[in-house]
Amino acid sequence: MTYSIAEAAHRSGLSIDTLRYYERIDLIDPPARDSGGRRVYTDDDLGWLVFLTKLRTTGMPIKLMREYARLRRLGEGTAGERKRILEDHRADVLARIDELRSCVDVLDYKIDNYERVVAGACPPETGETTPWTLAHSAG
Amino acid sequence: MTYSIAEAAHRSGLSIDTLRYYERIDLIDPPARDSGGRRVYTDDDLGWLVFLTKLRTTGMPIKLMREYARLRRLGEGTAGERKRILEDHRADVLARIDELRSCVDVLDYKIDNYERVVAGACPPETGETTPWTLAHSAG
DNA sequence: GCTTGACCTGGAGTGCGCTCCAGCACCTAC
DNA sequence: GTAGGTGCTGGAGCGCACTCCAGGTCAAGC
Incomplete structure (x- = not known):
């Protein structure tokens, strides 16, 4: 399954602007794009987003979330x-x-x-x- | 017992600046002043400050705390x-x-x-x- | 009488986490 | 072919809750 940014926003509970913001600050990897240059989110992307919302909900500062995201990227x-x-x-x-x-x-x-x-x-x-x-x- | 602003800050866990800020925004009533114009906090003042910190700790927005403070002032x-x-x-x-x-x-x-x-x-x-x-x- | 230190005021600045906007591109449906 | 909807970018703006600062007052101690 893949999702438009609007769908991803709806399913993650974040706003469209927040999704783009999270991408800008390297909390999430840039998602794939469709032929028209629009973002396409996968189930994995969504899972990560949902997990990030758990960290935010519990008050983890974005700096630390970024550090966690960085480590995750390293494997x-x-x-x-x-x-x-x-x-x-x-x-x-x-x-x-x-x-x-x-x-x-x-x-x-x-x-x-x-x-x-x-x-x-x-x-x-x-x-x-x-x-x-x-x-x-x-x- | 009465307290200087430094003592009140220490005992309430708030900073001196925050005490003055809370006064500016009508969260606390202006405390008494000594002959030199310095703030003098009473035990009652302190009690209210401590209670305010409970509300803040639990995430009550300052707007609502102000409303609560306003009602309290009305008796x-x-x-x-x-x-x-x-x-x-x-x-x-x-x-x-x-x-x-x-x-x-x-x-x-x-x-x-x-x-x-x-x-x-x-x-x-x-x-x-x-x-x-x-x-x-x-x- | 002069230094020191706590405190005063009004106002500006900060950090966080978004949120909004202008101006533009693309795709779909009519 | 054009109107509407969705999305794009870079950058500015916002709300909250403080936090800091300059320039001054005052009282105590030496």
Whole structure:
């Protein structure tokens, strides 16, 4: 299967402009062209694009994605290095998840407090221990 | 307790410039000043700053933080509205966590694959089903 | 009284990751 | 053969969230 740039954009969830941008900055290899000079994307191209979106979604900076793409271009010999990049990134993502979860705890606390403020005449955040430092009655 | 801008920056994890920036864009109320015109932050100020960092950490855009700050300034009557903002944001954060987790699965799959490529002569990603669409042999 | 250092202001600059645009080429359908 | 749709290029512009800077004030210590 091959895809026009519009189809590739649709299937990858990226915009047409972003696809061309990714090509300009060497995140993706220049795809094949048809007789009229238009880009033709293969399933492999699409797979790589989809994987790139996973890296972006998880906050990998484009610089590092470019480095990963560079290594990939160099072939199997760079597998170890690429593995290390992904492992490091995986650790970052897990840390980020933990960070988000602890922020959700704070949100839960605040929401619960608003619950009581909205429901009754109970003054906000009285007689309670706050779940984070310094933050009593401040939100 | 009160704090100089340097102390407030240190304790909130924000930079001095960011504190002044947050004040300029009405995220925080102008703090008190000492006789020399220098900012003096209270524990309450600090608590609000810390809470703001939670919202930022979880990706709330500054526009929405400003809206939340505006409502907070209007007093308890806006508690319901603020609660709704936090609830919506909480849902966003939980969705984000799920998204990250599913990306971690992809990373795990790739890392596991590299494991085998690096360890032996096993050709990459052969005879396996890929965990996401279109992405065989593409990374 | 002079240096030092923290802080002040208004405004300009930065880095990131796109996003948009003008002006042109090509292919298809009518 | 022409109108419309899709795509091309190089380059400019944008939104966000800061970050930096010049030129100045102020208080403390020597």
